[in-house]
Amino acid sequence: MNNADDAMDAISSPVPARLQRLRRNIRRRRRAERRFRIYGVVAVTIGLVFVLFLFANIVAKGWSAFLLTHVQLDVHFDSATVDPEGDRSPQSLARGDYAKLVKTALRERFPQVRKRRDKRALYKLVSSAAPYVLRDRLLEHPEWIGRTLPVWVPASDDVDLWMKGQVASADVRLDEKQRAWLSALIEQGRVEKRWNPFFFSRGDSRQPEVAGIGAAVAGSFFTLLVTLLLSFPIGVAAAVYLEEFAPKNRLTDLIEVNINNLAAVPSIVFGLLGLAAFIQFFGVPRSTPLVGGLVLALMTLPTIIVAGRAALQAVPPSIRDAALALGASRMQAVTHHVLPLSLSGILTGTIIGMARALGETAPLLMIGMVAFIVDIPRGPLDPATVLPVQIYLWADAAERAYVEKSSAAIMVLLAFLLLMNLAAILLRRRFEQRWQ
Amino acid sequence: MNTATAPEMEIPAVVGSEELDRREAVSETVGDITHPDPVFTCRNVTVWYGDKPGVQDVSIDIGRHEVLAMIGPSGCGKSTFLRCLNRMNDTIEGARVEGTLELDGQDIYDPALFVEELRTRVGMVFQKPNPFPKSIYDNVAYGPRLHGMTRSKADLDDLVRESLEKAALWNEVKDRLDEPGTGLSGGQQQRLCIARAIAVKPEVILMDEPASALDPIATAKIEELIDELRENYTIVIVTHSMQQAARVSQRTAYFHMGRLVEVGPTTEIFTRPRHQLTEDYITGRFG
Numbered sequence A: 001m002n003n004a005d006d007a008m009d010a011i012s013s014p015v016p017a018r019l020q021r022l023r024r025n026i027r028r029r030r031r032a033e034r035r036f037r038i039y040g041v042v043a044v045t046i047g048l049v050f051v052l053f054l055f056a057n058i059v060a061k062g063w064s065a066f067l068l069t070h071v072q073l074d075v076h077f078d079s080a081t082v083d084p085e086g087d088r089s090p091q092s093l094a095r096g097d098y099a100k101l102v103k104t105a106l107r108e109r110f111p112q113v114r115k116r117r118d119k120r121a122l123y124k125l126v127s128s129a130a131p132y133v134l135r136d137r138l139l140e141h142p143e144w145i146g147r148t149l150p151v152w153v154p155a156s157d158d159v160d161l162w163m164k165g166q167v168a169s170a171d172v173r174l175d176e177k178q179r180a181w182l183s184a185l186i187e188q189g190r191v192e193k194r195w196n197p198f199f200f201s202r203g204d205s206r207q208p209e210v211a212g213i214g215a216a217v218a219g220s221f222f223t224l225l226v227t228l229l230l231s232f233p234i235g236v237a238a239a240v241y242l243e244e245f246a247p248k249n250r251l252t253d254l255i256e257v258n259i260n261n262l263a264a265v266p267s268i269v270f271g272l273l274g275l276a277a278f279i280q281f282f283g284v285p286r287s288t289p290l291v292g293g294l295v296l297a298l299m300t301l302p303t304i305i306v307a308g309r310a311a312l313q314a315v316p317p318s319i320r321d322a323a324l325a326l327g328a329s330r331m332q333a334v335t336h337h338v339l340p341l342s343l344s345g346i347l348t349g350t351i352i353g354m355a356r357a358l359g360e361t362a363p364l365l366m367i368g369m370v371a372f373i374v375d376i377p378r379g380p381l382d383p384a385t386v387l388p389v390q391i392y393l394w395a396d397a398a399e400r401a402y403v404e405k406s407s408a409a410i411m412v413l414l415a416f417l418l419l420m421n422l423a424a425i426l427l428r429r430r431f432e433q434r435w436q
Numbered sequence B: 001m002n003t004a005t006a007p008e009m010e011i012p013a014v015v016g017s018e019e020l021d022r023r024e025a026v027s028e029t030v031g032d033i034t035h036p037d038p039v040f041t042c043r044n045v046t047v048w049y050g051d052k053p054g055v056q057d058v059s060i061d062i063g064r065h066e067v068l069a070m071i072g073p074s075g076c077g078k079s080t081f082l083r084c085l086n087r088m089n090d091t092i093e094g095a096r097v098e099g100t101l102e103l104d105g106q107d108i109y110d111p112a113l114f115v116e117e118l119r120t121r122v123g124m125v126f127q128k129p130n131p132f133p134k135s136i137y138d139n140v141a142y143g144p145r146l147h148g149m150t151r152s153k154a155d156l157d158d159l160v161r162e163s164l165e166k167a168a169l170w171n172e173v174k175d176r177l178d179e180p181g182t183g184l185s186g187g188q189q190q191r192l193c194i195a196r197a198i199a200v201k202p203e204v205i206l207m208d209e210p211a212s213a214l215d216p217i218a219t220a221k222i223e224e225l226i227d228e229l230r231e232n233y234t235i236v237i238v239t240h241s242m243q244q245a246a247r248v249s250q251r252t253a254y255f256h257m258g259r260l261v262e263v264g265p266t267t268e269i270f271t272r273p274r275h276q277l278t279e280d281y282i283t284g285r286f287g
Helices: A004-013 A017-066 A090-094 A096-107 A117-123 A128-141 A159-163 A176-187 A212-247 A252-260 A267-281 A290-313 A317-325 A331-360 A362-368 A388-397 A402-431 B018-022 B078-085 B115-121 B138-147 B153-166 B186-199 B218-230 B242-250 B268-272 B276-282
Strands: A067-076 A150-154 A191-195 B038-049 B052-063 B065-072 B095-105 B122-127 B204-208 B232-238 B251-256 B261-264
Touching: A017 A067, A017 A402, A017 B052, A017 B232, A067 A096, A090 A128, A096 A117, A096 A128, A117 A176, A117 A252, A128 A150, A159 A176, A159 A191, A191 B078, A212 A252, A212 A331, A252 A290, A267 A362, A290 A331, A290 A362, A290 B018, A290 B261, A317 A331, A317 B122, A317 B186, A331 A402, A331 B138, A362 B242, A388 A402, B038 B078, B052 B078, B052 B095, B052 B232, B052 B251, B052 B268, B065 B078, B065 B242, B078 B095, B078 B232, B078 B251, B115 B122, B115 B242, B122 B186, B138 B153, B138 B186, B153 B186, B186 B204, B218 B232, B232 B242, B242 B268, B251 B268, B251 B276, B261 B268, B261 B276, B268 B276
Parallel strands: B052 B261, B065 B232, B065 B251, B122 B204, B204 B232
Antiparallel strands: A067 A150, A067 A191, B038 B052, B038 B095, B251 B261
16 A cells, blocks of 8 residues: 555656645545554454354363263172062163162272272262163163173263363362272273263253253253244234235334334343243243243244344335236235245244244243253153253352353354354345345 | 335426426316227326325226327326226325226226226236246246136146237247246346236236336337237336337327326327427427
8 A cells, every 4th residue: 555655656746736635635545444444354353352262262161071981890780689570670670779789890899998988989989870870771781680791880070070180189079099099990991081971861960970951952942942833923924914914004103113122122021021921820830841932932023023024025016016916915915925035034034033042041040941950851841941041050050060061051052053043044045036 | 015105206307497387287188088999987087195196187088909108207197097097006005096997887996896806807017027036937827827717737838828929928938938037138027027917818908118127129029019919908008208109009198297188199199289288298398
């Protein structure tokens, strides 16, 4: 730029004053333009740095939650212990004493441990969920009864944290002896970080090592299903009516203003409304995806209506005229032409609304979806929680081991949100109609 | 419905001099408004947009199988009047129509009449080509499908072909009927719109400046087409081009400031206009 200015000076030695003024002015304007462009670049860079920092931070904290430290034990599936009835039926196997198997296996691995206190410390190396793992494996493979097999069971959260190096030395909750046993196990190749099967398949748990987002994902799914089934048809119908059929008068103006206002209402207000209306008045069971979906549908409706009206408005009136002039009724003009042409816009708005609903926490706290949910909900009437609320719960938990869980859950949530936004973009690209 | 921007609402910018102002008071239409075999009989038609009149006190007959051209400066109300004939003004917020408009003796503003039926009998071609963003075939087939006019796919194929042939488009598109209609050139699109209008077998076709968005060659084709269509259809065409009116029409109506100033056989209007305003317009003194 400066070179260009210099060149301009070089060719312009004897210039009239008027031109010189003009050039000064142009130079000033160009400088301002350059400054403005730099501001823009700086702003974008700052934004990107923040986003990258956020993502990097979350991924760095959370990726390890997808792995879990496992300990390999040589378990003897003693038939008297695992099969109290002796008939090998699943009912009988389910009642076996698997904790005893774990303890026996540990004691046999470290025969030198004698004292009661030491034994108890030894048992704490593996997760208290280990017996359930053994039970589940045995139910899958009843032929294991009576045999001794090496089985990987989850380690306790203290061991897991230690192995992942995520604790400051002051916070290590393993004593000298436990660390020695652990070193022995590591030397024998009996400690491994393996894929964490619980993170996606299980619900919340008091044992961080086996806590998962399965229940929260299922809860989010059912909640969003209810939201979609309610808000999409109602929202599209409202948008079509307001845009295509409603007379333009004071009342419809008022409705329009209120819908736009509704889109800006803080979400917690919808939660309070849901509590008062759905739970207390209509008696919808609390903590369920049904009531959560109802509340989120209220919140999503204005988004869908506003997006839907914008999409309908984007269809040129000449298309309506063409259909009407051929003898189509207004309804036919809308359903045959206007609605199909605006559907991609409506769907884009819907997906964005749903993505917002997926990330919503505050209103669900008001209607009891903040519960401790262990079982995976099977339908919209089972008590459930949702992903963002699960994150909120874990972020609030005292145990150090939940930190990586919440970060990993955030990663999953972000992945879902990115997927939904990607779908919206693809949809828009695919069906975008260009009007001459 | 859509925004209430009336098509001919712009303030006529044509009347500047006092001389013209004095002539504004057009009370009676000059010329013979009647026709021995009328399809449309319009008497004292006034259209209100809100509290502004778009067209005032227009009376005219439209004869069977004639091409009636409506000319006049911008904002004179010719499009507004045209849109009364198939009640497309209904879609404009705040538009009101007074007077009588009869199609073969039947009041078309009778509340008992189905407006869909009227629009099937009175087709329309718009200023800007507006094909549906669907295939060429589906564009033409839309009307017949809507009204259940054909019994079989073969019938429909025949009807589509016949319509495209009548619109002089068949040879250009017969090998690509499933390509989008919006991919055609402007002139082809407009002929597609004419084919689409013909496909529902209307009695009257209204054309609102059908060639104003087209180049001269495409315009010539449309004009040729209008001349051929006259055998089977009554055509009312609004145009800004006086040459076009002279070329295609048998009768011409001159509108000015929302009033019908003069009606007569096209040759007479263009050679011996009786009203001063008509003469000024066709001789190019304004407009």
